[in-house]
Amino acid sequence: MRLARTLALSLACALPMALAGCCAEPPPSETSAADEGTVYGEPIGDAPLVSLSELNANLAVYEGKRVRVEGMITDVCAKRGCWMIIGAEEGADSVRFKVTDGVMVFPLDAKGARAEAEGTVQRIEHDLETTRNVLAHEAEEAGEAFDPSTVTEPMVVVQLAGIGAVVRSNE
Amino acid sequence: MNWRRLFRVLHRDIGYLLFGLVIAYSVSGIAVNHVEGWNPNYSVTVSEVEVGALPTTSLDAMEKHVAEALEIGTDDIRGRQRPAANRFIVFLPDGGEAKVAVDTGRGTVKRVTTRPGLFQVNVLHLNHLKGVWTWVADVFAFLLIFLASSGIVLLKGKTGFGGRGKWFVLAGLATPVAFVIQYYATR
Numbered sequence: 001m002r003l004a005r006t007l008a009l010s011l012a013c014a015l016p017m018a019l020a021g022c023c024a025e026p027p028p029s030e031t032s033a034a035d036e037g038t039v040y041g042e043p044i045g046d047a048p049l050v051s052l053s054e055l056n057a058n059l060a061v062y063e064g065k066r067v068r069v070e071g072m073i074t075d076v077c078a079k080r081g082c083w084m085i086i087g088a089e090e091g092a093d094s095v096r097f098k099v100t101d102g103v104m105v106f107p108l109d110a111k112g113a114r115a116e117a118e119g120t121v122q123r124i125e126h127d128l129e130t131t132r133n134v135l136a137h138e139a140e141e142a143g144e145a146f147d148p149s150t151v152t153e154p155m156v157v158v159q160l161a162g163i164g165a166v167v168r169s170n171e
Numbered sequence: 172m173n174w175r176r177l178f179r180v181l182h183r184d185i186g187y188l189l190f191g192l193v194i195a196y197s198v199s200g201i202a203v204n205h206v207e208g209w210n211p212n213y214s215v216t217v218s219e220v221e222v223g224a225l226p227t228t229s230l231d232a233m234e235k236h237v238a239e240a241l242e243i244g245t246d247d248i249r250g251r252q253r254p255a256a257n258r259f260i261v262f263l264p265d266g267g268e269a270k271v272a273v274d275t276g277r278g279t280v281k282r283v284t285t286r287p288g289l290f291q292v293n294v295l296h297l298n299h300l301k302g303v304w305t306w307v308a309d310v311f312a313f314l315l316i317f318l319a320s321s322g323i324v325l326l327k328g329k330t331g332f333g334g335r336g337k338w339f340v341l342a343g344l345a346t347p348v349a350f351v352i353q354y355y356a357t358r
Contacts, residue, residue, distance in 0.1 A: 074252055076266065078213055078283075079206050090230065090253045105299045108213060108283055112249025112262030141217075141270050141279050144257065170250055 037114075037168035040104040044068060044118035044164040052086070052093040056158055059123055068118040069095055069160065073110045073167065081105035084165075086115050096124075099162035106167070114168045119160030131155040178321040185314050192295075192311055199296035202289055212290045213266070213283050220269065222276040225259055237261050237269055241280065 047066040055062055055069060074094065075085040084106045087094035097117045126134065132148040134155060139146035202211035222240035226232040234251045237243070238261065249262040253273075261269045265285070271278030294300060298308060323332045323340065330336065 072250055072252060074254070074260070074262075078215065078266070079210050087252060087254060089251070092254050094254075102297060102299075105297075108266030109249075109264060111266050111268065112251075141281075144272050 037166045039164070039166050040106065041099065041162060041164035044116065044166065047118050052088050052095060053091070055095060055121070056093045059121070059156070059158055062121040063123050064121060066118065066120050066163070067160070068116065070114070070116045071095075073106075073113050073115050076106050076108050076110055078108055081107060084110065084115065084117075086117060094158070096157055096159045097162050097165060098159055104162060104165070106165075110167050113170060115165055116168075117160060117162065117165035119162045119164075122159040122161055124157040124159050126155045126157065128152075128154050175325065175327070179325055182318060182321045182325060185318055189311065189314055189318070193315075195292040196296050198289070199292040203293060203297065212286060212293055214286055215281060215283050217279050217281050220271065220278055220280050222271055222278075224276050225271070225273045227273060233259050233273070234261060237271060240276070241269055243269070 045068070047068045050062065050067045050069060052069055052071050055067065069086060071086040071094070072089055073084050074087040077083045080101050082101045082105070083096055083098040085094050085096055095117075097115075097119060128151070131154050132151050135151055136146050136148060199211075205211070220241065222237055225236050230251055230253060233253070234248065237259065238245065238248060243261070243263065247264055249264060251262065252260045254260065257273045259271055259273050263269065263280075263282070266283040267281050269278065269280045295304065295308075298305060323336065326332075326336070328334060332340065
């Protein structure tokens with residue numbers, strides 16, 4: 001009885017301490033330092049840095065290639081943290097940085113922070129119905145009127161199949 | 172001590188040990204099972220706002236206008252974006268945002284709050300922590316396998332595995348097997 005109690009108490013004390021120790025250090029795929037930001041996935045920096053405007057304007061040139069982009073995180077997958085949108089402070093140029101669920105998990109409060117991300121460029125084309133739904137939702141959120149009949153071209157999303165990213169706070 | 176008595180002791184004490192984590196994983200399992208219909212981590216509320224037409228002299232002026240109208244402190248602004256000529260977004264803490272039309276000032280404010288308790292058990296269950304937690308979760312899984320296996324052989328006689336127990340085990344196996352067969356049959 002005494003042995004069981006001692007064992008249980010030892011576990012009860014040791015486990016939280018061990019967890020506190022392990023959680024104090026970021027997991028290997030998500031490391032951070034004050035000046036380095038939070039690192040997700042593999043180390044980045046080898047691929048050429050391409051501006052968002054260049055990538056969006058010349059998607060055919062970069063499709064299938066590994067590139068690195070920089071910008072502001074303007075949206076994050078709210079349910080699984082499996083993608084983030086990196087955009088410019090001014091203008092519509094953006095890229096969707098997508099990872100397999102659970103490989104990297106981007107926190108929702110990363111919106112507004114700066115990101116440097118590396119991945120393979122993909123071209124995702126929505127059908128017309130999806131395009132209209134996406135644009136209608138965006139317009140509704142932004143308090144704008146929207147006429148679906150004005151949308152006649154399907155939306156093309158520039159996507160990076162994510163390899164790694166660094167997220168840095170603006171503060 | 173015979174092996175059945177040893178299993179009973181281990182089954183009981185490991186059961187006590189794993190109680191908390193079994194409940195946490197089960198609750199998280201139910202929550203993330205329905206991720207298509209709701210957000211298991213965050214509660215998001217959206218409200219309509221009207222802040223008046225924005226000054227278009229600079230992004231700073233637009234940000235200041237929105238912040239003052241919505242009584243948002245400057246420390247609470249994480250960033251701003253003007254993705255289109257008539258659209259301006261201010262990013263708020265915890266993933267919230269204010270999105271308004273530049274010409275009218277009409278738009279929405281999205282506030283995000285973490286679901287207390289559920290967010291934390293999802294972090295554990297989905298192994299967002301990675302690192303050492305991966306090994307803790309593996310040990311937990313092996314102990315669950317032991318609990319299931321030892322549970323089968325604890326009792327003997329009519330109510331044991333050799334009695335009616337085997338039919339319950341078969342029924343429990345039949346359910347997922349039927350779904351797997353149906354999955355491949357309809358692919």
